[in-house]
Amino acid sequence: MPMYFPDLRSVKVCAETMAEHQLSDNKYKGIIPETESDLPEARRQLGQYMRDIWHDEIAALEIELAVDENDYEEKLSNAIIARQLRRL
DSSP: OOOOOOSHHHHHHHHHHHHTOSSGGGOOOSOOOOSGGGHHHHHHHHHHHHHHTTOOHHHHHHHHTTOOTTTHHHHHHHHHHHHHHHHO
């Protein structure tokens, strides 16, 4: 099931939830965005957290690419293809 992170509120809720994780080793320790200017760095840090702690590349891309229900497939497909091409 796709997750959408199109705005400040959605990224903030995700960051807060991950920061409150019950296992201290898995807690998110990055930026919890309060303003739009915090958002790009928070997306980067939260995406990296999803890769490093949860080994979830798709969730990381969903966060970093600011996907919504209208552009989910296009943005994700383009990002995955670009990553595959870089590996060649």
